[in-house]
Amino acid sequence: MSALSINDQPLSYAAKLPERPASAVTLVVIHCTELPDLATAREYGEKVLYDSGAGNSGHYYIDRDGAAYRYVPGTRVAHHVRGHNAESIGIELVNSGRFPHWFDSRRQAMDEPYTAAQITTLRELLAALQREFPNLHRIAGHEDLDTAMVPASDDPARQVWRKRDPGPLFPWDAVVPDSGLQRLRQTAAISIDP
Numbered sequence: 258m259s260a261l262s263i264n265d266q267p268l269s270y271a272a273k274l275p276e277r278p279a280s281a282v283t284l285v286v287i288h289c290t291e292l293p294d295l296a297t298a299r300e301y302g303e304k305v306l307y308d309s310g311a312g313n314s315g316h317y318y319i320d321r322d323g324a325a326y327r328y329v330p331g332t333r334v335a336h337h338v339r340g341h342n343a344e345s346i347g348i349e350l351v352n353s354g355r356f357p358h359w360f361d362s363r364r365q366a367m368d369e370p371y372t373a374a375q376i377t378t379l380r381e382l383l384a385a386l387q388r389e390f391p392n393l394h395r396i397a398g399h400e401d402l403d404t405a406m407v408p409a410s411d412d413p414a415r416q417v418w419r420k421r422d423p424g425p426l427f428p429w430d431a432v433v434p435d436s437g438l439q440r441l442r443q444t445a446a447i448s449i450d451p
Contacts, residue, residue, distance in 0.1 A: 261381040263317070264326045268302055270311045274333040277343065279451055282390040284345040285383065285438065286338045288315055288399045289367075289422040291354030295320045298351060301327055311336060315347030317382060323374030325382060331390060338404050346386060346393075350375050354424060360417050364407035367424035381437050384404060396433060397441035398423050 290298040294317060299434040302314035313336045318326040329335040337347030350371055387393050399422045406416040433440050 258309065261325065261378070261385055262333070263382075264324065266299075266326050266328060267330070268312070268314055268328045269331050270305065270309075271333060273310045274329060274335060278388050279332060280392050281344060282328075282346055282360075282386075283392050284341060284395045284397060284399055284426075284441070285381075285386060285393060286345050286347050286399055286402065287423045287427065288337065288347055288349045289352035289354050289424060290318070290349050290350070291356050291359060291422060293353055293356060295326070295351050296327055298349065302377070307336070311380065313337065315349035317410065318351065318381070319375050319378050320351045321372050321375060323378040325378050338399055339405075341402055343410060346390070347416045348379065348382065350379065350423060350427075352423070354422055358410070360407055360410040362415045362417050364410055365417055365421065367421060367426060370426050371423075371428065376428060380436070383432070383438065387437060394437075394439060395441055396436065396438040398427065398429075400424070401441055420442055426439070 292298045304312045306312045314328050314330045315337045316331055316335050331346050334342050335347055336342055353369045354367050355364060399420045403420040405419040407419045409415040409417045
């Protein structure tokens, strides 16, 4: 197994995010960017969306080649998942997901596989995070925690999932069993209405 290398590239507002002790982190949330590449994900992360001067971003990003980036320190609260930011670390894997038709009911398939390099780096990162955050013991997908429905962009009478990431191709069985983390599961099943 190779040594984990993390490229520190703090977002411009990272120092404005609320601080928390390492002991507050109990959960890691797996996301996919649902964007075409890391550069676009960085652009989205830099967008200021809140009065505090912050935006939406994960803490870590893993590119398709397995390169890992830290945009927000784990001791800061990043905006990446509704209702769970204070206790969680967000890890974003670069993956197109439903891009660019996130809410089009006819285009809800997520068919880009994750790369072996991404999964190797993710496993190494999870092990490193457990050493750094002693109370980290749970793992979930974004789709497990944000089960809200929204009107479809092509037909507002239809509803689609607001979040589907990391999606059906994420290899939970290759990540969770050896991680030592407990998987949180969603309460509503995600299915695609043809």
